[in-house]
Amino acid sequence: MTAVDTTRFVTLEGLEGAGKSTAMAFVREWFEARGESVVTTREPGGTPLAEELRHVLKAVRDEPVAESTELLLMFAARAQHVERVIRPALSAGHVVVCDRFTDSSRAYQGAGRGMSSEVIEQLAGIAHPGCNPSLTFWLDVPVELGLERAAAREAADRFEQEALAFFERVREGFVRLAEQYPERLVRVDASAPIDAVRARIESTLEARYG
Template sequence: MTTPRGRFITLEGGEGAGKSTLLAGLLDVLEHRGISVVQTREPGGTPVGEAVRGIVLDPSMQGLAAETELLLMFASRAQLVREVIEPALAAGRWVLCDRYADASHAYQGGGRGQPSARIAELERWACDGVRPDLTLLLDLPVATGRARAAGRGETDRIEIEADAFFERVRASYRERAAGEPRRFRVIDASQPAAAVLQMATQALTTWLAELPA
């Protein structure tokens, strides 16, 4: 018998949205249902990806061109798809990923001003048709997210950007969610962590109930 293909779930959101905290809770929900889950992140998730992450987030890399940043993100993503995501899905496992291609549309597109057609073409090529089945977008005001991120200590190269950059990122995320309402579930991430987990768990549970048997 052919092994049923796994499902691909992504978490998206701006700085301080609480994605890392939420991942653990969602992982528990899926595993309690007997689902085998691979958890990963972007940029990163592979040795190549983690090396790229070090470059992209290094505050000393202020001279990194927007085009270079975009290509690095998709280089990391191409490796993640081929080394981790696609093999897991083909084996019937589910993948839970902290950010994916929507992040490039938001950060390198909305934030950096890279053309949407360019990003879409890179996504087509690098991701090889692998798209999320469900995306949970953790949405919150930029000021709230930045205050949370500041409390974590040292900031990275992305986090030191101006508020206007993150407002464009947020607007881009919300635009993508509005354009694909069947894939996206928007979560009010300005609430306390426990409330965010409850809302995200409910969204995930409802989506799971809608899947074909």
């Protein structure tokens, strides 16, 4: 597979209700103000097929979803997304800003579900070899606040119906990722006033790309 420059590949991570969509707008506006062409996208999703898989993954259903099924569907959607959207956009010189990427699988399916980190990294190597973000904003919010925000937004999907303890494990997964990848993963206090969130994001972008 052809190598691609991922310097301009930025991702956003966090729990439900963390404010990733708002943060994405801040990142997009910062780059566009400097004359850059920006592609914004999301996971799971980003292509017609991957969006279908998103619906399958998030739909509330009577049939329990096996943890391995969930993980494999996530990476199936990701492989399609990277092949059809992310790699071509980066190769064309665009900035790519993505709402969630493999850090979400590490936190949700890894820390949250207890899936093997070795298996997750093997799947990452298959789904997007050599295509990893160079900068990740982790929108960190207390679990209860994030779920409260999400509940006010729309009906709960399959993930949002999980117990509080699940999301506590997921957040701890993000804490560990921030420790593991300090040069890439930047914590943003998503419970702070919106102006402070924007300032933190923009100062990081200025330091990295200014």
